[in-house]
Amino acid sequence: MPTPDFVVRLREQIGTAPLPLVGVTAVVFRDEKVLVGRRADNGRLQCISGIVDPGEQPADTAVRECAEEAGVAVRVERLAFVHTLPRLTYPNGDQVDFVDLVFRCSWVSGDPYPADGELIEVGFRGLEELGDMEQEQVRRIALAVAEDDPASFEGGRPK
Template sequence: MPTPEYVLKLREHIGHDPLVLIGVTAVILREDANEVRVLLGRRSDNGALAPITGIVDPGEEPATAARREALEEAGVDIEVERLAWVHQLPRRTHVNGDQVDYLDLTFRCRWRSGDPVPSDGEMTEVMWRRLDDLDDLGSDDLRKRIELAVSGTGATAFGGAESASVERGGGGREVE
């Protein structure tokens, strides 16, 4: 999907300076014959394998953004079950020089319907993968997003990959 119009308008004013955007990750799970699978896509820009991701549009609820991205990128309808992780990603500089700081909201989602197909050009392929078959994920951060979404704690983790834990209460790390 091309850069949203509102981001292009902001860039007219700030150039390549850092821009804070809210991103969503939809960790979409499907149970088949006592086995849980996760929906992954191969990104068209860098070939990396990743869950469904995107940015929240102005005025859009983050859970709604996760549902929209799942439909746009993979052609599937999902139910957002819970917020699994809130964390700041490292600053990213795009090939055109634009700098972005993404605050990522990772959601645990359940597949409802639709056969996964690359729908909007952001993915070259989409597929269901077993949770023990994730060795070729694009990064450890993506693996952590899936781990926290799959965890059965029902809690939301806060902070970077090195500090995210699956504890309950206290310490400000997770809340129910």
């Protein structure tokens, strides 16, 4: 995925220092299946995800990323999970602290395909067909399965 322009401009100012960013994960359901893609950069299977642009509503980011990465239109139904990912350090030294907002979404239209090159394969899989997916991704899906559960979150407890 190309680095968003606003991140490039920030990096010019702060170098590789930790940068807090908001990301979204779209857990998209169609019938009893979930939309997943295999990343081109590391081969990992995951849900559609991306970075919230300045001024963009996070739910709109989920819709945009599904169109950009998988060529599908979706409707965001609810927030399923809020958490901070462990600090990520890229090979060039850039450090990022992502707050990830996981949304349960429903498929509206379009046949999934690797639309922008970020994914090498994309499609709907049954929940029993996620064997090569990392546990953290499976957890996001599990928290989004229920249609009307309240959002889960990490933190917020006295230390």
